[in-house]
Amino acid sequence: MGLSVGVAGATGAVGEELLRLLSERRRLPVGSLRAFASAGSAGRRLPFAGGEVLVEDLGRADFGGLDLVFFSAGAARSREFAPAAVAAGAVVVDNSSAFRMDPAVPLVIPEVNRHALAAHRGIVANPNCTTAVALMAVAPLHRAVGLRSLRVASYQAASGAGARAMAELLTETGRVLAGERAASHVFPWPLPFNAIPHIGAFLPDAYTEEERKMREESRRILEAPGLRVSATCVRVPVLRSHCVAVWAETEGPLVAREARALLEQAEGVKVLDDPERLAYPMPVSATREDRVLVGRIRDGDPPGHEVLLFAAGDQLLKGAALNAVQIAETLAVDGLL
């Protein structure tokens, strides 16, 4: 007897990865699967576990009988439909920003704050993709010596804006190579051969929503309400893995060598930090890799209470679908479903 699982937003970039992970991973016993998407996609068939699954209209969904529903259809859809799924008896793992700052909803990276799952009341929130990648790299340092501040500059892939954004980057890059002018529909400006310091809406303090998420979600997940966090989030012409350059100031003393040793023992992290062999994290190496790659580990100026590092993680995996599936696996293992 396996679980009855639903995926809302099944036709999106994250939805596709969710279906793939749910058919491949054995720690979450999926007995049956239902796929939901917008009315326009209803009736399509998606590959799943060697067969196919019919896409149902999320707007007319009846969640009865489902044990678990993954939501990855944007914050508005999550706000509208997740409560109905919970009312119907399912546990919701929500990939959107809808509930992340709700004190009643745990916001979880299993390797970092698994224990927070115990308090769930039907919904568990999956963190922002860039935050997840950055925190995988700094949580082991926080556990060991305490973090005082995080400064993060991101190099974010098109995938964070969805499948249409990835297609736009490819199409418009082709246009530039053909000597034409690139257009933009998904991004605020054309992305090919460019870098756009604008992800999410701008807030009154001149930070973007993406940068705000990095601050607020880091504080929640690390359970460090006083942590100082400032980020500059930048879209770069990369397809699906996010990178972050991080400055981590620590409460206790920490040098690069110690940080590297902590990261080498951290679950879900792969240290790639051997310059002589040209080994360091890059988006193309992180793509389709479950672990977050961490390298370029160095002492700050001055050394002693600050470490710099560079990390790369697949936005669609640890930044989204993989972490959501790991949350569900942990709920199952811990008897919380």
Place this chain on the structure above:
Amino acid sequence: MGLSVGVAGATGAVGEELLRLLSERRRLPVGSLRAFASAGSAGRRLPFAGGEVLVEDLGRADFGGLDLVFFSAGAARSREFAPAAVAAGAVVVDNSSAFRMDPAVPLVIPEVNRHALAAHRGIVANPNCTTAVALMAVAPLHRAVGLRSLRVASYQAASGAGARAMAELLTETGRVLAGERAASHVFPWPLPFNAIPHIGAFLPDAYTEEERKMREESRRILEAPGLRVSATCVRVPVLRSHCVAVWAETEGPLVAREARALLEQAEGVKVLDDPERLAYPMPVSATREDRVLVGRIRDGDPPGHEVLLFAAGDQLLKGAALNAVQIAETLAVDGLL
């Protein structure tokens, strides 16, 4: 009567911009121009001021009669040939890293430390491109309240590695779009749809040469030997403008509004910081623009003694050829040629 000017490395990406600037800009009266490059390029003719100039073999160059020689042929060529140009009576403006840390050689961004030119003994060094872009954005803050630390994450264009690197980015991007595997000859890894945290050789402290230059050159140019500087330098798939995300901690109090006012009055800087109109610095907007674009000006966490900003500058212009020509213009105006 104009100056007799030489350009060594005339066939490179920076050399091409130098020739264009020298034919267009009126503040440096060029009477005659000679172009030098490697033996393989000798005999070529390059466009200059509506006519052409014959490329001479740098290895056999006689610099006699030249008043001013720009070197942009790499550090090894500068070390080998710049002293001969000086001995022949020319002033050398060197775009390489060869003399930047030589205490007898001024390292100058005219808007920042013009006064240092007076001490030159025949050679003036042009700073590293990323350093020049970053310092244009923070020098006005340093002048006003003093900088305590700089943390810089860079988004560097292919042009920083020369004309062949720009061609490689275009060619290999086309290969990826055609479904083939990208190769790399100039870069350590393929650059299309990637980000490579490796610019210059690695040093024993795990920083790269590029990151070390940011520290050492910033301290020299700002005349702040105790300034704390740490950088993570990353190559991104952009053609010719560099960006930097900067955290500037200050000695005196400074909030974002004050920083913006200082930058709006700074020579050579264009503040582009109006999120409602999607106005912020980007590589495509900085390309072929003389000024360094500065935006995303925000308070650090906590506000008071730290400001964040994002800047973009054309690597081939303010990051190289333009700053070199401005140095020469300033030498001429100040009677130092």
